[in-house]
Amino acid sequence: MSALENVSAIEAIPAASTADELYQDAAKTYGAALERLARAYEADADLRRDLLQDIHVALWRSFQGFDGRCSARTWVYRVAHNVGASHVVRQRRTRTQALVGLEELENLADANSGQPAADRNQALDRLLNLIQRLNPLDRHVILSYLEGLDAASIGEITGLSAGNVATKIHRIKNVLARQFQQGGESHD
Amino acid sequence: MTEVLNPVQKIWQEQPVEGVKMSVEEIRRRAGKFERRIVWRNRREIVACMIVSVLFAYFLATNHDGLFRMAYGLFIAGMIWVAVQLHRKGSVNSLPAALGAASSLRFFRAELERQRDVVRNVWPWYLAPLVPGYVMLTIAYAVSFPRPVRWLGVAAFDGFVVLVFLGVWKLNQRAARCLQRSIDDLYAAESSR
Numbered sequence: 001m002s003a004l005e006n007v008s009a010i011e012a013i014p015a016a017s018t019a020d021e022l023y024q025d026a027a028k029t030y031g032a033a034l035e036r037l038a039r040a041y042e043a044d045a046d047l048r049r050d051l052l053q054d055i056h057v058a059l060w061r062s063f064q065g066f067d068g069r070c071s072a073r074t075w076v077y078r079v080a081h082n083v084g085a086s087h088v089v090r091q092r093r094t095r096t097q098a099l100v101g102l103e104e105l106e107n108l109a110d111a112n113s114g115q116p117a118a119d120r121n122q123a124l125d126r127l128l129n130l131i132q133r134l135n136p137l138d139r140h141v142i143l144s145y146l147e148g149l150d151a152a153s154i155g156e157i158t159g160l161s162a163g164n165v166a167t168k169i170h171r172i173k174n175v176l177a178r179q180f181q182q183g184g185e186s187h188d
Numbered sequence: 189m190t191e192v193l194n195p196v197q198k199i200w201q202e203q204p205v206e207g208v209k210m211s212v213e214e215i216r217r218r219a220g221k222f223e224r225r226i227v228w229r230n231r232r233e234i235v236a237c238m239i240v241s242v243l244f245a246y247f248l249a250t251n252h253d254g255l256f257r258m259a260y261g262l263f264i265a266g267m268i269w270v271a272v273q274l275h276r277k278g279s280v281n282s283l284p285a286a287l288g289a290a291s292s293l294r295f296f297r298a299e300l301e302r303q304r305d306v307v308r309n310v311w312p313w314y315l316a317p318l319v320p321g322y323v324m325l326t327i328a329y330a331v332s333f334p335r336p337v338r339w340l341g342v343a344a345f346d347g348f349v350v351l352v353f354l355g356v357w358k359l360n361q362r363a364a365r366c367l368q369r370s371i372d373d374l375y376a377a378e379s380s381r
Binding site: 060062074124135159161 | 195196197199200201202203205206207208209210212215216218219222287288289290291292293294295296299300303370373374377378
């Protein structure tokens with residue numbers, strides 16, 4: 001091995017291990033959130049497992065280009081949602097139901113509206129049905145809201161303006177209030 | 189994350205998860221598998237084009253009628269064109285390493301634009317290159333078998349093929365329009381404050 005190759009190998013190890021460490025930290029911190037996210041993007045259990053693995057692979061690969069210009073959290077959510085959005089676009093031809101935006105969802109009549117959920121599982125199923133009807137961008141916003149991210153973070157991750165995020169969150173609260181009888185806009 | 193969670197957020201965040209863990213070795217293996225899958229998919233389409241080209245080359249070599257030979261030659265040229273297009277667009281679907289650098293809005297829009305371009309270009313990239321060969325083959329049949337009954341059969345079959353091509357084109361144009369509407373919405377969402 002030449003001296004030049006030796007130098008390259010020595011330099012490559014720390015860069016690679018940093019990416020590996022970043023990935024491991026991210027997987028540990030956001031692993032559960034990534035599983036929830038995969039569940040929101042794919043209803044079928046087998047496809048969901050594949051999607052989750054694709055998200056992990058994308059995350060690991062992406063950390064090789066992580067420049068620290070945004071927080072690791074923003075990076076992780078962007079990667080995960082972008083993989084999820086690609087998945088939704090790819091499944092376009094097999095989908096039976098058209099995806100809608102929050103605005104349409106707010107105005108759509110729903111059989112479950114106003115009906116209290118019998119238990120947490122039923123409430124979760126209902127919530128997932130609702131999320132899976134949304135187009136990827138609005139799905140991203142509602143998932144970020146459910147994960148407890150504030151409007152500024154949602155704006156940073158999605159690229160939406162602050163005003164747009166505020167409007168979408170307002171709509172999300174209305175939709176959730178109607179679905180889960182939470183008392184609408186008073187609930188913050 | 190310090191905000192007090194509302195009941196729906198609690199239901200969401202407290203849902204049971206499997207706790208899936210992947211080691212870096214597993215990730216590397218899957219990443220390699222993913223790359224191989226992309227390479228194989230691209231090769232598969234190109235290999236299919238090559239097989240069809242070889243078949244037409246055989247017809248070209250064994251047929252002594254000039255018109256038929258010209259038709260097969262045009263088919264081969266069309267298949268080579270399709271293979272070149274497949275090769276050129278082949279790498280687009282691989283996962284970009286800087287996936288986290290793009291906001292969801294821009295990434296999703298780019299995905300839709302890519303889909304729109306694929307759908308829009310089905311005709312010029314994949315169907316149109318085969319038309320000259322097909323037209324020449326029809327002429328060769330018509331000239332070689334100059335009986336009216338045979339002509340009627342050829343005309344009926346041509347009509348059917350034209351209808352299929354038009355149907356594919358119409359469906360793709362409709363899909364492209366739908367995608368364009370979504371793209372326009374995303375541009376509007378980005379520019380509105």
